[in-house]
Amino acid sequence: xELKNGPDFSAEARLQADMGGFVCGVDEVGRGPLAGxxxxxxxxLDHENIPAGLNDSKKLTAKRRExxxxxxxxxxxxxxxxxxxxxxxxSLNILQASLLAxxxxxxxxxxxxxxxxxxxxQNPGLDIYAETLVKGDSRSLSVAAASxxxxxxxxxxxxxxxxxxxxxxxxxxxxYGVPKHMAALKLVGITHFHRKSFAPIRDLISKENPAKx
Numbered sequence: 001x002e003l004k005n006g007p008d009f010s011a012e013a014r015l016q017a018d019m020g021g022f023v024c025g026v027d028e029v030g031r032g033p034l035a036g037x038x039x040x041x042x043x044x045l046d047h048e049n050i051p052a053g054l055n056d057s058k059k060l061t062a063k064r065r066e067x068x069x070x071x072x073x074x075x076x077x078x079x080x081x082x083x084x085x086x087x088x089x090x091s092l093n094i095l096q097a098s099l100l101a102x103x104x105x106x107x108x109x110x111x112x113x114x115x116x117x118x119x120x121x122q123n124p125g126l127d128i129y130a131e132t133l134v135k136g137d138s139r140s141l142s143v144a145a146a147s148x149x150x151x152x153x154x155x156x157x158x159x160x161x162x163x164x165x166x167x168x169x170x171x172x173x174x175x176y177g178v179p180k181h182m183a184a185l186k187l188v189g190i191t192h193f194h195r196k197s198f199a200p201i202r203d204l205i206s207k208e209n210p211a212k213x
Contacts, residue, residue, distance in 0.1 A: 059138075
């Protein structure tokens with residue numbers, strides 16, 4: 001199915017008409033990196049005051065994401081951000097940790113929604129009605145808002161971690177396995193922010209590389 005030109009509010013309007021109450025958008029960021037938590041956000045937009053330019057966070061510049069992040073917090077009815085830790089990622093697996101972060105984000109909303117629109121094809125097991133949307137951040141304004149909030153929050157978090165561990169370039173790579181990060185792993189070893197269940201880190205541990213905590 002060919003997607004429309006950017007996200008809209010049609011899915012939210014349909015659910016509100018069917019179920020009443022509020023509808024939140026839910027998205028996560030950080031499944032692929034070798035380091036750092038996975039972060040999810042849930043957003044209930046005010047349909048009469050939606051910031052212009054909301055879109056899939058990956059389609060926006062960092063500067064535009066940060067501008068929209070502020071605007072979302074200023075205009076939305078409710079915003080919640082939650083994490084699943086590296087330890088939870090390693091014990092549960094990355095998919096289950098992502099779903100856990102989503103549940104936490106929805107539970108943290110100051111307003112309880114009647115339904116949720118969730119990016120992807122996995123239902124996180126919410127205690128409210130949830131509808132999954134593949135490429136939801138390109139289809140739903142609420143999911144797009146959640147993708148922006150989660151992305152900016154996690155990038156800021158990884159920048160702070162990068163200040164403590166400058167060798168890995170976290171402020172630029174957000175924990176992904178880019179060449180600078182991989183080179184630092186071989187030279188310096190791992191930190192407690194690294195996901196030990198992910199193959200490149202697991203392989204380093206199995207070779208008894210020194211850990212840095």
